[in-house]
Amino acid sequence: MTRWAHVAAALAVLGAGCVGDTDGTPVPPDGPPVITGTSVKSPGSTFDVARPHIEPAADLLSAADPKLDGFTGWPLAFSARYHDRPGLSCGITLDRDGAVVRELPAVSTEDACVAVWDGLDGAGDFLSPGPVHLTATIEDSVGEPLAVAEAGIEVVRLGIERVQLRGVRAADRVPLLYREVDGVREGFYEVAATRFPWRMAPDGSEGARAVSLDHADGTPREAPAPWDDLASPPLDAASPDGVERDTYSLPTAWVAGALVEAVAALSADVAGIPGGGAPALFDVRVVAPEGTTLAEDGRFADGDLITATSTASPVSAVGRYDWALEWSFEARSAAGQWVPIPGAATTVHRLYGLVAQPVFDYSTVPHRAWVDVVDQVATWVAGMSRDPDEVAGSIVDGVYYDLGLRYDAESGASFYTDYPSGWTGAVFQLSWFQDRDFGSIINCSDAGSILSTYANMVGIDFRYHILTHGAASGFDLNYIQPIGFTRFSETPFTSGRGAFRYHAVVGPPDGRFFDATLALDGDGTPTAPPHRLLLAQGLDPTEYLRDLSSEWSGIVTSVDEKVRVR
Amino acid sequence: MRRATIVAAVALGLCVASVPGRTSAQVRAGVPLSSIAPAGMSLLWAQAPDTRDGPARVAFASMGAQSPQLVVDVWVTVDARAARRRAAAVLDTMTHELSAITALGDRAWGDAGLVVLVRDNVTVLVRALGGGRGALATAAHIDAALRAAPAGAPRPGAPSVIFASAPQVGVPVPIRVRGDVVGVHVSVDGDGYARRTRAGWVLTRTGEGPFALRVVVVDSMLRVAVVAE
Numbered sequence: 001m002t003r004w005a006h007v008a009a010a011l012a013v014l015g016a017g018c019v020g021d022t023d024g025t026p027v028p029p030d031g032p033p034v035i036t037g038t039s040v041k042s043p044g045s046t047f048d049v050a051r052p053h054i055e056p057a058a059d060l061l062s063a064a065d066p067k068l069d070g071f072t073g074w075p076l077a078f079s080a081r082y083h084d085r086p087g088l089s090c091g092i093t094l095d096r097d098g099a100v101v102r103e104l105p106a107v108s109t110e111d112a113c114v115a116v117w118d119g120l121d122g123a124g125d126f127l128s129p130g131p132v133h134l135t136a137t138i139e140d141s142v143g144e145p146l147a148v149a150e151a152g153i154e155v156v157r158l159g160i161e162r163v164q165l166r167g168v169r170a171a172d173r174v175p176l177l178y179r180e181v182d183g184v185r186e187g188f189y190e191v192a193a194t195r196f197p198w199r200m201a202p203d204g205s206e207g208a209r210a211v212s213l214d215h216a217d218g219t220p221r222e223a224p225a226p227w228d229d230l231a232s233p234p235l236d237a238a239s240p241d242g243v244e245r246d247t248y249s250l251p252t253a254w255v256a257g258a259l260v261e262a263v264a265a266l267s268a269d270v271a272g273i274p275g276g277g278a279p280a281l282f283d284v285r286v287v288a289p290e291g292t293t294l295a296e297d298g299r300f301a302d303g304d305l306i307t308a309t310s311t312a313s314p315v316s317a318v319g320r321y322d323w324a325l326e327w328s329f330e331a332r333s334a335a336g337q338w339v340p341i342p343g344a345a346t347t348v349h350r351l352y353g354l355v356a357q358p359v360f361d362y363s364t365v366p367h368r369a370w371v372d373v374v375d376q377v378a379t380w381v382a383g384m385s386r387d388p389d390e391v392a393g394s395i396v397d398g399v400y401y402d403l404g405l406r407y408d409a410e411s412g413a414s415f416y417t418d419y420p421s422g423w424t425g426a427v428f429q430l431s432w433f434q435d436r437d438f439g440s441i442i443n444c445s446d447a448g449s450i451l452s453t454y455a456n457m458v459g460i461d462f463r464y465h466i467l468t469h470g471a472a473s474g475f476d477l478n479y480i481q482p483i484g485f486t487r488f489s490e491t492p493f494t495s496g497r498g499a500f501r502y503h504a505v506v507g508p509p510d511g512r513f514f515d516a517t518l519a520l521d522g523d524g525t526p527t528a529p530p531h532r533l534l535l536a537q538g539l540d541p542t543e544y545l546r547d548l549s550s551e552w553s554g555i556v557t558s559v560d561e562k563v564r565v566r
Numbered sequence: 567m568r569r570a571t572i573v574a575a576v577a578l579g580l581c582v583a584s585v586p587g588r589t590s591a592q593v594r595a596g597v598p599l600s601s602i603a604p605a606g607m608s609l610l611w612a613q614a615p616d617t618r619d620g621p622a623r624v625a626f627a628s629m630g631a632q633s634p635q636l637v638v639d640v641w642v643t644v645d646a647r648a649a650r651r652r653a654a655a656v657l658d659t660m661t662h663e664l665s666a667i668t669a670l671g672d673r674a675w676g677d678a679g680l681v682v683l684v685r686d687n688v689t690v691l692v693r694a695l696g697g698g699r700g701a702l703a704t705a706a707h708i709d710a711a712l713r714a715a716p717a718g719a720p721r722p723g724a725p726s727v728i729f730a731s732a733p734q735v736g737v738p739v740p741i742r743v744r745g746d747v748v749g750v751h752v753s754v755d756g757d758g759y760a761r762r763t764r765a766g767w768v769l770t771r772t773g774e775g776p777f778a779l780r781v782v783v784v785d786s787m788l789r790v791a792v793v794a795e
Contacts (some may be wrong), residue, residue: 184763186751187761190759365760412661415693418615418620
């Protein structure tokens with residue numbers, strides 16, 4: 001049996017066809033059924049060309065899903081001719097299996113009879129998916145039908161069950177890491193680059209017959225919004241790992257400039273009947289969300305995958321982007337026209353743009369891009385750049401000005417960075433720092449760890465370096481303004497000592513220095529007022545050291561490695 | 567009473583202790599965690615390092631407080647020479663030269679906010695957080711605990727590590743560490759990762775490839791040991 005034979009059979013059940021004409025429903029061999037209407041004419045009477053006439057409009061919307069977000073009503077359009085006769089009105093009746101569903105007053109225009117159906121039955125409930133029979137009638141002022149037309153339409157259920165996001169270049173998607181689950185520090189949870197970031201599905205407690213799009217009572221599920229907690233994924237005590245696996249919209253990270261493919265799994269689930277709302281009588285297709293193109297023809301079928309590829313990068317720079325994909329649909333009318341279906345299934349995806357894949361010396365978890373760190377950097381850069389130097393400069397600014405940190409004026413001690421063996425192998429307690437568990441007082445090792453780790457996580461190759469005097473136990477200081485301080489001084493210490501035993505800075509492989517611990521006096525005379533605040537954001541090492549210390553020529557730079565993260 | 571005397575003396579800045587500071591040949595088996603809690607404070611957590619060389623880190627807070635007010639790092643090393651080397655390395659990480667403190671430990675440095683002390687084969691770093699001034703008093707209390715600590719080679723116990731040897735990919739399995747353990751850190755090299763849960767550490771394989779587990783523990787004497795690698 002061909003597809004159209006199925007359709008014809010279904011429409012025959014509906015009783016669709018030409019009223020008054022008795023030649024049945026025409027079924028072209030390669031197209032949808034044609035349904036027409038005509039004037040009511042008494043047998044034997046003379047045909048009156050001036051009699052009102054009505055027939056389904058060529059763009060009568062044949063299928064729709066009243067549960068779609070933004071569904072504004074189902075336009076039921078008939079072409080009509082009234083011949084300027086006064087006192088005529090039209091109305092449209094919907095029935096299913098002979099039972100009236102709704103009777104709708106219609107608006108008559110010069111050449112049309114149109115009603116808008118809200119998709120509800122007379123009791124105010126959503127009509128379940130399936131065929132609906134329409135009867136449009138033009139009546140005179142006393143209710144006498146002058147013309148009648150019939151048509152078949154179909155209530156369907158259209159939705160998106162899950163969305164996978166992947167780069168046109170596979171390496172463009174970056175795995176993300178939550179640093180805790182259920183408030184447990186080091187409860188790391190990785191959102192792998194292969195993980196579906198968006199899903200709508202019943203909770204495990206809802207039973208085996210629960211479906212993705214609707215609750216058991218038939219009301220549509222609410223599409224998940226991007227998950228906002230930056231430390232932890234959503235929780236579900238019933239899942240094996242305690243993390244929500246049913247309905248969620250998790251953030252993803254991308255190399256800035258990536259073209260993104262959204263692979264959506266289509267669903268026609270209705271309560272109690274998986275796939276039960278799939279179009280059966282009419283063709284429905286997916287329309288490419290704005291800013292994307294579809295890889296396939298878009299034909300809607302329950303369970304099928306459809307790929308929308310962004311025409312431009314939705315994550316063009318380092319920043320945070322909420323990418324809303326409005327999956328809308330069209331139905332092919334009986335006359336063969338594709339007609340937009342009101343409403344859409346909208347999936348919203350939070351994307352973070354990074355400079356590149358994260359850069360670490362270690363491959364183990366937690367050496368990944370942490371959600372809260374990436375979000376912080378995205379906030380600082382705010383989509384203004386993807387240049388590594390500019391982004392690193394923003395991180396320096398952010399750490400120096402925005403995190404509420406203050407240099408340890410008593411001891412110059414590190415609170416979040418450990419050196420288990422000499423100056424190498426530095427360990428940064430990032431999990432503790434993000435919660436400021438040890439407070440907001442830090443030293444240069446901490447500032448270097450923060451700056452370099454944040455940079456590493458967004459794809460900037462920063463390493464830490466240790467500055468010591470080659471022949472003494474420390475080096476003196478020019479005027480500096482340490483982090484958290486409001487004025488320049490030759491000493492950050494309450495003791496009045498104007499020297500560092502060591503200092504830590506970070507930078508890229510080319511040897512330039514970045515430093516969020518302190519601002520230099522960049523006016524060319526760093527040994528005396530006045531001062532010009534200069535943050536090291538890619539400074540030549542010699543320039544940096546000259547501004548930092550009068551003993552600059554004796555300062556030795558050692559260690560060139562990345563911190564290890566906990 | 568003796569502890570109270572020391573605390574009071576230090577608080578008065580008198581630098582008085584019952585044993586004068588001097589280098590000792592004594593080797594301590596460790597220092598009981600239960601003996602170092604400062605008066606009026608409770609233990610918040612004990613943390614194992616992720617390598618053999620790291621400290622046992624413990625955090626204390628006033629009763630009922632959720633955030634640490636004092637963090638204490640303890641290295642129990644094989645002998646006094648190793649402890650002094652460790653103390654020197656810790657001092658190196660201070661950008662400011664710390665003042666020596668007399669009559670505390672074999673040697674000690676610091677101030678009211680931060681103290682480094684060495685007693686026998688044990689090095690201790692006490693940090694008062696948030697501008698707190700309790701480091702000296704706490705260090706004196708810990709020094710007293712060190713002097714009372716049992717003598718003997720620091721030999722951590724051998725906790726057992728139990729986990730499914732071939733867990734399914736993507737299915738977290740518990741890693742059970744049994745024995746005298748107050749802090750555990752687990753890391754995984756290869757196709758898997760470890761994370762902490764309220765019920766303890768779990769291992770999740772991320773692929774079919776090999777993985778290697780490293781478990782570092784701290785026992786109740788604040789000794790660090792790598793028990794699985």
